Amino acid sequence: MKEPIKQGLMVFYGNTNDEEIETAMRHKLDVINTIKKEAMSDDENESYNLLNYYRMATEEQRSIMDCVLVTICGWTMNTIIEKSEPIEDAEEDFDWI
Numbered sequence: 497m498k499e500p501i502k503q504g505l506m507v508f509y510g511n512t513n514d515e516e517i518e519t520a521m522r523h524k525l526d527v528i529n530t531i532k533k534e535a536m537s538d539d540e541n542e543s544y545n546l547l548n549y550y551r552m553a554t555e556e557q558r559s560i561m562d563c564v565l566v567t568i569c570g571w572t573m574n575t576i577i578e579k580s581e582p583i584e585d586a587e588e589d590f591d592w593i
Contacts, residue, residue, distance in 0.1 A: 531568060541583055 520527065550561060550573050562572040571579070 528568060543580075543583060 550558060553561060558573070565572060565576065569576070
């Protein structure tokens with residue numbers, strides 16, 4: 497059985513609390529546009545990390561991740577994988593399997 501990744505991710509990335517989320521909602525912040533802009537400006541390809549987080553996640557965590565992905569881009573991880581192409585200069589340092 498897979499170990500849940502939530503605690504590890506919270507330690508590494510932090511944890512947004514309810515008050516911060518409610519403030520964002522109250523101010524009607526455009527978080528989707530911010531995510532898209534940030535993703536487009538990032539020079540690093542985080543495909544390995546995203547796939548690895550998904551691989552390590554429990555089924556319940558994968559369902560939540562799929563909900564987030566559908567909200568951001570309209571596709572689940574399965575569809576994203578089907579539509580993705582290989583990275584031309586993929587890092588050889590990672591264990592791509």
